Amino acid sequence: MSLTLTIAICTYNREELLTHCLDSLIPQLTADAELLVIDNGTKKVKTLIESYPEARYVSEDNTGLSFARNKAIAEAQGKWVMYLDDDAKSHKNLVAKALQHCKSNHLVFGGVYYPWYHYGQPKWHKVQYGSNSHNFEQAGILPKNEYLSGGIMCIHKDIFEQVGPFNTALGMTGTSIGYGEESELQDRMIKSNIARVYDDQLIIYHVVAAYKLNVQWFMNASKSRGVDMAKYQTGNKILNIAKQIIIGSAVFIKDLVRYTPQLVYKNYYIQNWKIDVLRKVYKRFGFVAQSINPKN
Numbered sequence: 001m002s003l004t005l006t007i008a009i010c011t012y013n014r015e016e017l018l019t020h021c022l023d024s025l026i027p028q029l030t031a032d033a034e035l036l037v038i039d040n041g042t043k044k045v046k047t048l049i050e051s052y053p054e055a056r057y058v059s060e061d062n063t064g065l066s067f068a069r070n071k072a073i074a075e076a077q078g079k080w081v082m083y084l085d086d087d088a089k090s091h092k093n094l095v096a097k098a099l100q101h102c103k104s105n106h107l108v109f110g111g112v113y114y115p116w117y118h119y120g121q122p123k124w125h126k127v128q129y130g131s132n133s134h135n136f137e138q139a140g141i142l143p144k145n146e147y148l149s150g151g152i153m154c155i156h157k158d159i160f161e162q163v164g165p166f167n168t169a170l171g172m173t174g175t176s177i178g179y180g181e182e183s184e185l186q187d188r189m190i191k192s193n194i195a196r197v198y199d200d201q202l203i204i205y206h207v208v209a210a211y212k213l214n215v216q217w218f219m220n221a222s223k224s225r226g227v228d229m230a231k232y233q234t235g236n237k238i239l240n241i242a243k244q245i246i247i248g249s250a251v252f253i254k255d256l257v258r259y260t261p262q263l264v265y266k267n268y269y270i271q272n273w274k275i276d277v278l279r280k281v282y283k284r285f286g287f288v289a290q291s292i293n294p295k296n
Helices: 015-028 046-050 065-075 094-103 157-163 181-191 215-231 237-264 270-292
Strands: 003-011 033-040 055-060 078-085 088-090 108-116 152-156 197-207
Touching (some): 003 065, 003 094, 015 088, 015 094, 065 078, 078 088, 078 157, 094 197, 152 197, 157 181, 215 270
Parallel strands (some): 108 197
C-alpha cells in the first residue's frame, strides 16, 4: 500500500546544508510520510545518507534540477511528492500541515519561504529579498498570475500523468543558474484548470547563500529568469521582443522616479537602489538576448 506523502529533496554537492535540512524534517516524519533524497550527479552525499536510516537515497546521473525532480516522481512511494530545497530548514509543523492538505485532497499546494541568514546579513539585505511572501495577495487558491515556489511545492502524482513532468531544458544545472521549470509546469496546470493552493502556514527557512549577498547576483539571477522565460515563449517572437523592450523601458522609468528619492533615507542604500531599479531591466535584457540568439 502506498504512502500518502513523499518529501523529495534534490541535492547537488551541499552536504553541510543538507544535514540541517534533514535534521529539521526527521523528527516530523510519520508512518504516512517518507523522506527521499535524490543525489543529482555527484554521489557525494551517499555516505551522509547512510547515517540517516529514516531517509532513502537514490541518484540521478543526468545533472539538472528538473532531471532530479522527475526522478523523484518515479521513485516516490507516496501519492503526493513534496519538493523541498536541500538548503532549507523546515518549520516544525511542516509535515503535519502538508498531510492536512493531502487529507483535504488538494492536488497541488505550496507554501512560503523566509530567509535563513546562515552566512550573515549585510545591512542593505532586506528580508523581502530572501522571501516569496510578497508574491501572493492571500492564502487559498491562486489566481493565474501567481506561482508557487518549487522550493516548497507539493504535487499529486496523478497531475504529472495529466500535464507531464518538469521540462528538463529549464532550471538549475549543477552550479549554472537557471529558472522557469516550476513556472512552466504550473502554466500547463493553469491551462488544464488545475487548482493550485497557497498556504502561508506551510513554512521553510531558505538559506541566503554567501554568493547571493552581493548586488551582481541579483542582476545575474534576473537575467537568467528572462533567458528561461524566453525559452518557452509562445506567439510571434518579434512582437514578444518589442513588448519586452517597451514594458522594460516603462518599468525602468517608473522605478527610477520611485526609488531614486529614497536614497536620502538612512536605511536605503545604493545596493537597494540598484536592485529596485535595475533588476527588472536585466530580466528583460535576458529575454531579448535569448530570443535574438538562442543558446543550445
